Amino acid sequence: MTRFESAREIYASCGVDVEEAMRKLTQTPVSLHCWQGDDVTGFDHDGPLTGGIQTTGNYPGKARTPEQLMADMDKAMSLMPGKKKLNLHASYAIFAPGEFVDRDRLEPGHFAKWVEFAKARNMGIDFNPTFFSHPRVKDGLTLSSPDPETRKFWIDHGRACIRISEYFARETGVPCVMNIWTGDGYKDVPADRMGPRMRYKESIEQILEEPFDRSLVKPCIESKVFGIGVEAYTAGSAEFTLTFAATHEGCLPLMDNGHYHPTELVSDKIPALLCFFPEIALHITRGIRWDSDHVLLLDDETREMAKEIVRCGGLDRVYMALDYFDAGINRVSAWAVGFRSWQKALLAALCTPHDALRTLQEEAGFTELMARQEMIKLLPLGDIWNEYCTREGVVSDMDFYGEIKRYEDEVLKSR
Ligand code: RNT
Ligand code: ZN
Numbered sequence: 580m581t582r583f584e585s586a587r588e589i590y591a592s593c594g595v596d597v598e599e600a601m602r603k604l605t606q607t608p609v610s611l612h613c614w615q616g617d618d619v620t621g622f623d624h625d626g627p628l629t630g631g632i633q634t635t636g637n638y639p640g641k642a643r644t645p646e647q648l649m650a651d652m653d654k655a656m657s658l659m660p661g662k663k664k665l666n667l668h669a670s671y672a673i674f675a676p677g678e679f680v681d682r683d684r685l686e687p688g689h690f691a692k693w694v695e696f697a698k699a700r701n702m703g704i705d706f707n708p709t710f711f712s713h714p715r716v717k718d719g720l721t722l723s724s725p726d727p728e729t730r731k732f733w734i735d736h737g738r739a740c741i742r743i744s745e746y747f748a749r750e751t752g753v754p755c756v757m758n759i760w761t762g763d764g765y766k767d768v769p770a771d772r773m774g775p776r777m778r779y780k781e782s783i784e785q786i787l788e789e790p791f792d793r794s795l796v797k798p799c800i801e802s803k804v805f806g807i808g809v810e811a812y813t814a815g816s817a818e819f820t821l822t823f824a825a826t827h828e829g830c831l832p833l834m835d836n837g838h839y840h841p842t843e844l845v846s847d848k849i850p851a852l853l854c855f856f857p858e859i860a861l862h863i864t865r866g867i868r869w870d871s872d873h874v875l876l877l878d879d880e881t882r883e884m885a886k887e888i889v890r891c892g893g894l895d896r897v898y899m900a901l902d903y904f905d906a907g908i909n910r911v912s913a914w915a916v917g918f919r920s921w922q923k924a925l926l927a928a929l930c931t932p933h934d935a936l937r938t939l940q941e942e943a944g945f946t947e948l949m950a951r952q953e954m955i956k957l958l959p960l961g962d963i964w965n966e967y968c969t970r971e972g973v974v975s976d977m978d979f980y981g982e983i984k985r986y987e988d989e990v991l992k993s994r
Contacts, residue, residue, distance in 0.1 A: 582959070582962040582965075583962050583963065583965070583966040585959070585962070586958075586959040586960075586962035586963055586966075587963075589958060589959060590930055590958060590963070593932050593935075593955070593958065594932040594934075594935055595930050595931070595932050597930055597963050599929075600926060600929035600930045600963070601926070601929075601963070601966070601967050601970065603894065603929055604660075604661060604922065604925055604926055604929055604967065605660075605661060605662060605971070606662065607661070607662060607894050607895075607899075607925065608662045608663065608664040608702075608703065608753075608899075609661060609662070609663060609664065609899050609900070609901065609918065609921055609922070610663075610664040610665070610666040610705045610756070610898070610899065610900035610901065611652070611655075611656070611659075611663045611664065611665060611666055611901060611914070611918060612666045612900065612901050612902055612903075612904075613648065613652065613665065613666060613667050613668065613671055614668055614671075614904055615901075615903065615904050615905070615910060615913055615914045615917070616641075616642045616648045616651045616652055616655075616910055616911075616914065617641055617642045617643065617648055617910075618634040618641060618904055618906045618910075619632065619634060619668075619712075619904050620641075620670075621668060621670025621671050621672075621709065621712070622644075622645060622670065622671055622672060622673060622674070623669075623670050623671075623672055623674075623679075623682070623709075624670065624712055624713060626712060626713075626714070627712065628711070628712050629711050629712050629713075629716060629762070630710065630711025630712065630716070630761070630762030630806065631711075631762040631764070631803075631805070631806015631807045631808055631809040632711070632762065632806060632807070632870075632872070633807055634872075634904045634905070634906040635905075635906060635907060636905060636906035636907025636908070637906060637907075638906055638907055638908055638909060638910065639991065639992070639994070640909070640910065640987065640990075640991030640992065640994050641906070641910065641994070642910070643994070645671075645673045645692060647994070648671075649696055650990070651910065651911050651914075651991075652914070654911050654986050654990075655911045655914035655915045655918070656700070657973065658911075658915040658919070658973055658974060658979065658982060658983075659914075659915055659918040659919060659922070659973060660919070660922055660967055660968050660970075660971030660973045661918075661922045661971065663700075663702050663918075664702050664703045664704065664705055664753070664900075665693065665696070665697045665700075665702045665703070665704045665705070666704075666705040666706075666707070666900050666901075667690065667693055667704060667705070667706055667707065668706075668707045668709045669682055669685060669706070669707065669708050669709040669736065669739075669740055669743070670682075670709040670712065670713075671690075671693070672685055672689035672690060673689060673690070673691075673692045673693065674689060681715075682708075682709065682713060682715075682732075682736040682739070683732050683733075683735035683736045683739060684735075684739065685736070685739045685740070685743060686739070686742075686743070687742065687743050687746035689743075690743055690746070690747070694746075694747065694750045694751070697747075697750075697751055698750065698751060702751070702753075703747070703748075703751045703752075703753025703754070703755065704747040704748075704751055704753070704755055705755055705756040705757070705758070705898070705900060706740060706743060706744045706747060706755055706756070706757045706758075707740075707757070707758045707759075707760065708736050708737050708739075708740040708757070708759060709736075710722065710733060710736070710759075710760065710761040710762070710763075711761070711762050715729060715732045715733070716762075717729040719762070719763065719764065719765070719766075719808070719809065720763045720775065720814075721733040721761045721762075721763055722734065722737070722761055722763060722778070722779050722782035722783065722786075722814075723761070723763040723775035723776065723778045723779035723782065723814040724763075724778070725774070725775075725778070730778065730782050733761075733782065734782050734785045734786055737759065737782075737783070737785075737786030737789075738785075738786055738788075738789040740757060741757060741786065741787075741789040741791050741796060741798070742789065742791075744757040744791070744795075744796045745791050745792060745795050745796050748792075748795035748796060749795065754794065754795055754796070754797055755795065755796050755797065756797045756799060756831075756860055756898045756900070757796055757797065757798050757799070758798075758799050758800075758801055758833050758860065758862075758900075759783060759786070759798065759799065759800050759801065760800075760801035760803070760815070760833075760835075761779070761814070761815060762803075762806050762809055762813075763775065763779065763809075763813065763814040763815065764805070764806065764809035764811070764812050764813035764814055764815075765809065765811050765812040766808050766809060766810055766811060767810075767811050768811050768812075769811065769812045772812060775814040776814050776816075776819055778814075779814045779815060779819070780819075780823060783800065783823065783827075784827070786798075787827065787830065793829045797829075797831055797858065797860075797898070798829065798830050798831070799824070799830065799831035799832065799833040799859075799860045799898075800815065800820040800823050800824055800830060800831075800832060800833060801815070801820065801833040801834075801835055801838070801860075801862065802815050802816055802817040802819065802820035802821065802832075802833075802834070802835075802838055803815060803816075803835070803838040803870070804816065804817065804838055804839055804840060805869075805870075806870070817838075817839065820832060820833075821852075824856070825855065825856075831856065831858055831859055831860050831898070832852060832856060832859055832860070833859070833860040833861065833862060834848055834849075834852070834859070834860075834861055834862070835861070835862035835864060835870075835902055836861070836862070836863060836864055836866070836880070836884065837862070837864040837865070837866035837869075837870035837871070837872060837902075838862075838870055841866070841868065841869075844880060844883070845861070845880075845884055846880060846883035846884045846886070846887050847887075849861075849884065849887040849888060849891065849893065849897065850887055850891050853891050853893055853896060853897075857896065858896050858897070858898065859893075859896065859897055859898070860897070860898040860899075860900065861884070861897060861898065861899050861900065862900055862901075862902035863875060863881070863884065863899060863900065863901050863902065863921060864901070864902050864903045865878065865881070865903060872902065872903040872904050872905070873903060873905060874903055874905050874908070874913045874916055874917045874920075875901060875903060875916075875917035875918075875920045875921055876916075876917075876920050877920045877923045877924055877927075881920060881921070881924045882924045882927055882928070884924070885921070885924035885925045885927065885928040886924075886927075886928040886931065888925075888928070889925065889928035889929055889931070889933070890928070890931075890933040890937075899921070901917055901918060901921065903917060909983055909987055909991070911983060911986060911987075911991075912980075912983045915979070915983075916979075919976075919979075922967075923960075923964060926960065926963060926964060926967060927960055930958070930960060930963060931955055932955075935951075936948060936951060936952065939951065964976075
C-alpha cells in the first residue's frame, strides 16, 4: 500500500472522502495577483508606490516588462496545483510603443495581451481600477476628494474599468470581479469624517451608473482600517464599505484580512457576511503587526478562513483572491508558496468531517469535539497533498526550491 492509499483509508475511517476533496479543489478558482511579480509597480507610471501601501525589500530579478512579468507568472503557475484566475490592476495596461493613455481613458484594447495570455491558459480575469501611484491623487484623495475635477477623473477611471471588466468576462466566458479600493484618508485627526465618505459614496454610485451586465461584472468594495501615512482615518472603513455593499444591488463586500485591527478575525466575519450576501469576495494575505502583506503561509488563521468557506458551503459564493507582495525574497517563489499555502488550507478544510463535528456541537458534546478537532490536526494531510501535486503535474514541496533556484540562475540573475 502506498502512503497515499494508507492516508486515504485513515481519512475514510474519519468519514472523509479525499478523492472528492481533491476533485472539488481542482474545480475551485483562486485569483492570482499579477502585482506580486513587480512590487505593485505596473506599466503606466514611473513614480513611487503610493496609497498607504508599501513593498519592502530589493531582491534581484524583478519583472520590468509585460513579457518578463508573464514569463515569471508562467513559471510560478507551473508550480501551483489547482485552478487559477488572473487578477490584474489597471496600472498593468500594455501600451503600444510610444503610446500613453491616462487612466480615465483606458480601453479594453490596452489589455488585449492579457486576454490573450489568460485565454491561452484557460483562466478568467479579475480586475482592479488603480486609485493610487498616480499624479491625479490629490492630497491623498481620489474618489472622496473635495475637488470635483479630481473626483471626475477617478470616476471616469472606474467607469472605464467596468467596460474593461465586461470585456474580460465576454472574452474569457468567466465573470469578472471588479474591486474598488482607494487609499483615501488622512494621516492625522480629521476635521470632517462624514464629508469625504459622502463624496466617496456618491462617486462609487456614479461609477456603478456605467451600464454593465451584472452576471458578467461583479463590482466589490474593499475596506481598510489604515495605511502608511493614512493612520488616523480612511474614507473606506469597514462600516462604510459593508453598508455600501449591503445597500447597493449587486455590489459585493470585499474583506482583506490585513485590513482589520490585529485581534479581529476575518474567519469569523466570513460566516457572518454569508448570512446576508449571496456572494462575497476576499483578499487573502498575511499581515504581521499591520497590513504588511507578507507571503501567505499555512498558519492558523489561513486554515481557519479556508475552513469557514468550505463548511459554510461557500466555495462557489466566495471569490478568493491572493493579495500580498514581498520584494525581499524571490518573487516567483513568493507567488507560488502563497498560492500553494492557500491550496493546502483549502485541502485541509475539504478533508475535515464538518458534519460530524457540527453534530457534536449541536449535541453539546464539547469534550469530544475538542478531542476530535485536535486529532484531525495530525491526520496525514501531507500524503494527500503530495498525491494532489502529482495529479496536478506540479512538484512536491521537497522539490519546490530546486525549481525556484534553477529559474533564478537561468532567468532572473541575468536581468
Ligand atoms: C491595499 C489593498 C489593495 C491592494 C491591491 C494592490 O491595502 O489590499 O487590495 O493591495 O489593490
Ligand atoms: Zn487587498
